[in-house]
Amino acid sequence: MILEAFLVVAAALFTIGLFGALTQQSIVMLMMGLELMINGIILATAAYWYFLAPAAADGQVIVVAVVTAMAIEMAMGFAVVTAIYRAKRIDMTDSATELEG
């Protein structure tokens, strides 16, 4: 196992997630893309801890923070989807245009 292998896998997961987040019309699917991106970040962080700085706990703390961010992203995302859906019966990103410039 080498650092570069972990990072390439993480980059691939991040890119696939970004592709999903950019292309999906449904808000829920868009969030799945975001989750996949964060998934890549978790892997990269764990690899950095293991290969570069295992003596300090900072890498592990970052993983905890990232996992928390993921939970918050998902909770807030679904709350917003629910609020939009309740107000306008919308579940597609293309229709939710309140903030369009």
Place this chain on the structure above:
Amino acid sequence: MTSATPFLLPVLLVAGVWFVAVLDGALADRAAGYGSGARRALSRTGREAARLLVAQRRTTLAADGLLRWAGVLALIVAAVLAAGVVPLGWEAPADLSVGVVWFNAMEVVAWAAVWLVGWGPNSALSLTGGYRFVAQGLSYELPHMFAIITAALGAGSLRMSDIVDAQADVWFAVWMPAAFAAYLLSATAMAFWGPFDAPVGRDVAGGAAGELSGVDRLLFEGGRRLLLVAAAAVAVPLFLGGGHGPWLPAWAWVLVKTLAVLALLVWVRHRLPVLRMDRWSEVSWIVLLPLTMLQALAVALVVLARGGGGQ
């Protein structure tokens, strides 16, 4: 013993499942007025298993067979992996340094498994059962987690064998009774057993398991009892002192205690009615959760007073 434990585990688990099935059947027979027909109960489990093995599988229209199959399989695999951290005697097949977290993670696999089994057949009542289990799992996860972590807190370790060692003098069940009670209740809920079996209840025609037949049904029902056996087996190292006890060797104590917990859970199933989901959920959030938090606080204070706080 050491090299044999991984192979011994499945045998013991299947024996536990058989014990649950026989006792359950005997109690059901007694309730139905067949008298104490122990022979009848003994043979029925085998007959039922054989019948399901040869029975033809029913299918439904536009079913998602892959997901249903994944759900049934995941239930069994999760139960076996969850039981892997239980010390049989002094040694566990896999004594992970994060044993209790691992056990909880494997229990949660059951949520996904039951939801998948409910989703698979493309049938409304099955899916209702799946949703019920997700709601039940979400309600009982927090008290369950607090109860488990209280035992870990008392021992100052997440490793099952350390938790057992910490109970050489006093069992945790003695000075953490609330956590023990909450563990038994929530573990029953996690295995959708007894008063918590609304996810496979009769009012939704068998719920998540409603459309299962043949081998699928055998595996699902077996997996559900496996989960119960695993939950009962974990109660022993967490709260009942593991292998500690007079006269008998450690492995015998583990066995006796596990069977006792199992017998209690099976007996309770025939004593308590299945309550409606919304009622059980509120009990968990409003009664169990504060109770387990207070219990954890009390245990933390005791640990601090003993000077076990800092490393």
Place this chain on the structure above:
Amino acid sequence: MTLALFTALALLAIASGVLVFVVDSMARATFALLVSFLAVAAMVLLTDLLYLGAVIILMMIIEMVVMAVFMIMYMMNPAGLMPMSMFHNTRGAAVICGLLFAGLSAGIFLADWPERRGTRPEDPTLELGTALMEGHMLTMMTLGVTLFSTIVATVVLATGRGRYDRLGDRLDAGHPDDPAGGGVGR
């Protein structure tokens, strides 16, 4: 052995990640994402982070089961029985993502990674716990407060019924008017 395991897990993670956006059935997409998460958790376990790996397994299963519930709630075609395209701007996204991946890979292989500093601790879990309760206490407290405000914010956003619906316009109803009863006698 470890290398073979890593390769298998990496391929599994990437393949199921791709499947998320390929399959028609939303249930399958959700559980493909879960498989990807579990593969990443297994890779985290490979880096000796037992506690974090187990927590990721625990969290991701719960998260994906909840996700599945919302999927079925909000998607028009949850079982994928009517194949339809749910994409927009595929070409632009493909270009962006291709460039990004190329850039990231170039960075990964061209960067001059430092040597490993220090040795791995005996018990990373203990180290993490000590860090969160000592040096990184502030991080932990911030996370706690953020999570709490998330709980409040999500409930405010998602609930359709406020106190006036429950207790009447003057908030003087003796019994709250709830759609479902509870088990502790309210």
